Amino acid sequence: MKNRIIVALDMKGLDNIFKIVDKLGDNAVWYKVGAVNFTAYSYKLTDFIHEKNKKLFLDLKYHDIPNTVKEAVYSACEIGVDMLTIHSVGGIDMMMAAKDAVKRFEDEYSKKGPTILAVTVLTSSTKETIKRDMFLDIDVEDMVLKLADNAKKANIDGLVASPKETQLLRKEFGDYFTIVTPGIRPKNASKDDQKRVTTPKDAIKMGSDYIVVGRPIYASDNPVESFNMIVKEMEETC
Numbered sequence: 147m148k149n150r151i152i153v154a155l156d157m158k159g160l161d162n163i164f165k166i167v168d169k170l171g172d173n174a175v176w177y178k179v180g181a182v183n184f185t186a187y188s189y190k191l192t193d194f195i196h197e198k199n200k201k202l203f204l205d206l207k208y209h210d211i212p213n214t215v216k217e218a219v220y221s222a223c224e225i226g227v228d229m230l231t232i233h234s235v236g237g238i239d240m241m242m243a244a245k246d247a248v249k250r251f252e253d254e255y256s257k258k259g260p261t262i263l264a265v266t267v268l269t270s271s272t273k274e275t276i277k278r279d280m281f282l283d284i285d286v287e288d289m290v291l292k293l294a295d296n297a298k299k300a301n302i303d304g305l306v307a308s309p310k311e312t313q314l315l316r317k318e319f320g321d322y323f324t325i326v327t328p329g330i331r332p333k334n335a336s337k338d339d340q341k342r343v344t345t346p347k348d349a350i351k352m353g354s355d356y357i358v359v360g361r362p363i364y365a366s367d368n369p370v371e372s373f374n375m376i377v378k379e380m381e382e383t384c
């Protein structure tokens with residue numbers, strides 16, 4: 147189960163990040179680096195994760211013209227990223243360009259490229275903000291399903307989805323996608339600024355392949371114990 151936990155490295159300060167990764171040692175396998183810390187620390191951070199033989203999820207949510215996304219994804223492949231995100235609202239051509247980049251990398255280097263995950267509707271969006279900002283009168287769930295269908299048409303490997311969406315997506319697409327779920331809080335943990343949270347056990351039951359957990363691990367007094375408690379909760383589903 148520990149292979150299914152992705153620890154989000156969102157804390158401030160490179161030294162603090164290094165300390166947590168060292169503390170978690172052999173327990174954690176996957177780490178997620180987002181826009182804030184990749185912008186601040188770039189290769190210093192990604193090189194460190196590789197030196198520790200950990201898997202790297204680069205969560206930069208690419209959204210641009212297809213050629214730019216293709217070249218960005220190719221660069222991510224060369225860094226040695228294992229999983230990365232793009233925005234499905236960038237369109238089918240953009241998503242196909244991202245997949246083309248992975249194929250080019252795999253052909254040139256004869257090794258497996260990263261899993262590409264598409265983000266559908268950000269959890270910060272609502273029916274109202276979609277109407278106001280994108281001029282679309284559509285229910286969030288409907289939009290999630292339509293964007294996931296586009297991702298499938300573009301041959302995208304997986305999706306980032308809330309637990310509620312995960313159930314919906316599993317019903318519609320079965321096991322087709324790898325599903326990665328943030329917004330996870332172990333039993334009794336603080337919700338922080340997350341509005342809708344799910345326990346590790348429920349996320350797995352609802353069909354997530356991987357869960358993303360940040361503050362409940364890195365902001366804990368005992369990150370190793372917190373990590374192992376999450377593994378234990380996930381194992382309750384077996």
Ligand code: C5P
Nearest residue numbers: 154156180269328329358359360361362
């Ligand atoms: O600290 P916490 O566990 O809330 O961190 C969750 C991580 O997942 C953060 O990196 C956050 O940006 C990311 N995320 C999220 N909700 C989404 C998409 C990504 O919390 N819908």
